[in-house]
Amino acid sequence: MFKDKDTFKRALTRQLVDKLGRPLEEVSEADVYKVLSGMIREQIGRDWAQTNTVYKEQKEKQVYYFSMEFLIGRLLGNNLLNLGVLETVRDGLKELGFPFGEVEEQESDAGLGNGGLGRLAACFMDSLASLQYAGHGTGIRYKYGLFEQKIMDGNQVELPDYWLQKGNEWEIRRPDKQVEVRFWGNVVTREVQGRLIFETIQYESVRGVPYDVPIIGFGNPHINTLRLWSAESMMDPFRQPSGQDGSYYRYLDYNRSVESISEFLYPDDSHYEGKLLRLKQQYFLCSAGVQSVLRTFGKLNLPLTELPEKVAIQINDTHPTLVIPELMRLLIDDNGFGWDEAWEITNKVVGYTNHTILSEALEKWPQQMVKELLPRIYMIIEEIDRRFRIQLNERYPDQPDRVSRMAIIEHNQIRMAHLAIHGGHSINGVAALHTEILKKREMKDFYELYPERFNNKTNGITHRRWLMYANPDLAALVTECMGSRWIKHPQELNGLIKCCKDAAFQNEVAKVKKQNKERLAAYILEKQGITVDPNSLFDIQVKRLHAYKRQLLNVFHIIHLYNQLKENPNMDIVPRTFIFGAKAAPSYYLAKRIIKLINTVAARINGDKAVRDVLKVIFLENYSVSLAQKIIPAADVSEQISTASKEASGTGNMKFMMNGALTVGTMDGANVEMHEMLGDENMFIFGLSAEQVQNFYQYGGYSAWDMYNSDSRIHEVMDQLIAPGPVCSQENEFRDIYQSILDHNDEYFVLKDFSSYIEAHLNIDLAYRNQSDWHQKAILNIAHSGKFSSDCTIREYASEIWKISPVKRRQI
Numbered sequence: 001m002f003k004d005k006d007t008f009k010r011a012l013t014r015q016l017v018d019k020l021g022r023p024l025e026e027v028s029e030a031d032v033y034k035v036l037s038g039m040i041r042e043q044i045g046r047d048w049a050q051t052n053t054v055y056k057e058q059k060e061k062q063v064y065y066f067s068m069e070f071l072i073g074r075l076l077g078n079n080l081l082n083l084g085v086l087e088t089v090r091d092g093l094k095e096l097g098f099p100f101g102e103v104e105e106q107e108s109d110a111g112l113g114n115g116g117l118g119r120l121a122a123c124f125m126d127s128l129a130s131l132q133y134a135g136h137g138t139g140i141r142y143k144y145g146l147f148e149q150k151i152m153d154g155n156q157v158e159l160p161d162y163w164l165q166k167g168n169e170w171e172i173r174r175p176d177k178q179v180e181v182r183f184w185g186n187v188v189t190r191e192v193q194g195r196l197i198f199e200t201i202q203y204e205s206v207r208g209v210p211y212d213v214p215i216i217g218f219g220n221p222h223i224n225t226l227r228l229w230s231a232e233s234m235m236d237p238f239r240q241p242s243g244q245d246g247s248y249y250r251y252l253d254y255n256r257s258v259e260s261i262s263e264f265l266y267p268d269d270s271h272y273e274g275k276l277l278r279l280k281q282q283y284f285l286c287s288a289g290v291q292s293v294l295r296t297f298g299k300l301n302l303p304l305t306e307l308p309e310k311v312a313i314q315i316n317d318t319h320p321t322l323v324i325p326e327l328m329r330l331l332i333d334d335n336g337f338g339w340d341e342a343w344e345i346t347n348k349v350v351g352y353t354n355h356t357i358l359s360e361a362l363e364k365w366p367q368q369m370v371k372e373l374l375p376r377i378y379m380i381i382e383e384i385d386r387r388f389r390i391q392l393n394e395r396y397p398d399q400p401d402r403v404s405r406m407a408i409i410e411h412n413q414i415r416m417a418h419l420a421i422h423g424g425h426s427i428n429g430v431a432a433l434h435t436e437i438l439k440k441r442e443m444k445d446f447y448e449l450y451p452e453r454f455n456n457k458t459n460g461i462t463h464r465r466w467l468m469y470a471n472p473d474l475a476a477l478v479t480e481c482m483g484s485r486w487i488k489h490p491q492e493l494n495g496l497i498k499c500c501k502d503a504a505f506q507n508e509v510a511k512v513k514k515q516n517k518e519r520l521a522a523y524i525l526e527k528q529g530i531t532v533d534p535n536s537l538f539d540i541q542v543k544r545l546h547a548y549k550r551q552l553l554n555v556f557h558i559i560h561l562y563n564q565l566k567e568n569p570n571m572d573i574v575p576r577t578f579i580f581g582a583k584a585a586p587s588y589y590l591a592k593r594i595i596k597l598i599n600t601v602a603a604r605i606n607g608d609k610a611v612r613d614v615l616k617v618i619f620l621e622n623y624s625v626s627l628a629q630k631i632i633p634a635a636d637v638s639e640q641i642s643t644a645s646k647e648a649s650g651t652g653n654m655k656f657m658m659n660g661a662l663t664v665g666t667m668d669g670a671n672v673e674m675h676e677m678l679g680d681e682n683m684f685i686f687g688l689s690a691e692q693v694q695n696f697y698q699y700g701g702y703s704a705w706d707m708y709n710s711d712s713r714i715h716e717v718m719d720q721l722i723a724p725g726p727v728c729s730q731e732n733e734f735r736d737i738y739q740s741i742l743d744h745n746d747e748y749f750v751l752k753d754f755s756s757y758i759e760a761h762l763n764i765d766l767a768y769r770n771q772s773d774w775h776q777k778a779i780l781n782i783a784h785s786g787k788f789s790s791d792c793t794i795r796e797y798a799s800e801i802w803k804i805s806p807v808k809r810r811q812i
């Protein structure tokens, strides 16, 4: 790409002047960002085209990862890293007078996702390309990504994230690849040569136009495509859209409704809302995506019966489940297949990843809504359900309850998870514990029917962005210690185990952590004017705000610590800085109140001279991928404290571990697998087990009031939510939170786990006092984190579900 720094400087300078027609002195960081990313995009063009040519000529099997969310974050730095020119560019820019950090900040953070699920999709893209698999992303090009969060007077305020305002240097609009997606209308049937033909009339057409983003593999010329679909009106304004009357105003209405389809990302996480627009988005993604898949397959000149040999589709949660009836529709209506043959093909192509057991997140669409918006798709789902019921009745002749439990359409609702399991050949959970819960509880009926379809694929994160890019000094240290093979083989990070007791290495690791903490402290000072001590223990919880993630437990512990300090000002504790970052769904009242509580407690504690040398509380606004990259390398302690059984996997936990933070966590999600490797000595486990939690739900036997009445620490903290004092400035200020716990019998066992959580934190305090031991633990965390590289995860998906291998280019 750029041979050396001077070549790069010459090339960039020339482009800057050529493109902008201005002398170098008048060029801004924004200009540099734009021109530089444009240069990179151009330079990779040939490899991108070549990758696609190889796929076609070698007839490689293609994987398409369908997801409503891709939380990719900024691309410039990551692309430079993967192209192997990050250092060259950084040094060159510096000499030209443009600090890389400032240039990088010019890029919008692409926030096309809510949290873990969307970030997983982005990490998978990076691994697919880096491992040279033929794997692509299919998503929506939302005009507005996840809202930008401002904290005003302690409350969350949401601002629109118009990330495309400055343009997007990485995407290429491909109008030549557009497709038509149809909504509404009526299905008419006729018979042609003894065959029933289904035709939809009076539908409304929408144009799906793809924008392609190159996904650059690390250290190889392999470039995959993330294809994001944008919804546009079908006709130019001077012609009538098909199937519409000629009214001009009607056309304007149509126009507006079309554009709304790819207008914004729904800002909800772990919660399902049966909104028509959301259903439109989902079908738009599925229809445009599947049509595009079939078009690409068509270029191979193979019969569609061979589709399963050449195409795999993975759906990220149930959001894209409509790929199943959509593929059926295209095979039957457009390609003349009979039902059984179409079903077999569809089944072999589609795999489904389950992300949650939270009942409020399980998608169920109202039958009537689907029937009206997608009449032909609805007919197909009805037929799938009819045949499935026959199959179930044959298998379970005397169990009508089981049949209705498992049916796809029941109580006037379409259960997307059932459709996805029955219509695909694979269903996977995202951590060992989660998959076991699916098999034994949530999807037990389906596991008994289709045991061979169930499998586990523990989530992962790309170590390129989350270690090499976010924490370059630590990455350099690892390489210094044991060479650079770990970069291509992250599991070899376990070579660090042998260095964990090495005092010199421990010191180096400590030094890097300290520098990262100093950088974060500087950021906090700049943003909030609050000084935090980099020598204090940085205890961090960053993730979406949700009751099950239990930010409340963390705050209650902080209030408790504060109470103890007020009672005993000389109490000997390791100074701590508690840091939070979290967005709440705009309609999630309780979550927003918890943000207010955190900020209220923070203001009180930070303003109290008596404790401010030992206790600080910071809420960082607008948690996002870019902010995560700043925060996580600076963590000493990682808070992963969800109610056991509720967090399917978590991926934040893995990022922290890889950056040498120690976890305080429940036996939930992937924490269980972390614990398996690390043991009790190297992480701080507390709280109820998943089984205990589920038994309480099933059999009762827990009373929040009893906890409140029997534990004076709990009593004190709870009362402080409603009485003026260290938390409230007026009576009943946080009565809503107080009641959410006591009146709903503490659904997430915050009070139940409080005592063991305090104990875990006492152990953290003790452990931190022995710095050498602490850093030994930190090194062991890094050493064992290779298993959580998304490279490992993707290899498992590839070999066990998709049946693909890395692409080997034949000599031409």
Ligand SMILES: *Cc1c(COP(=O)(O)O)cnc(C)c1O
Pocket: 114, 115, 116, 117, 119, 542, 543, 544, 623, 624, 625, 628, 649, 650, 651, 652, 653, 655
């Ligand atoms: C990794 C990540 C998440 C997921 O964090 P969890 O702790 O697993 O919920 C959410 N948001 C962003 C920006 C992330 O980078």
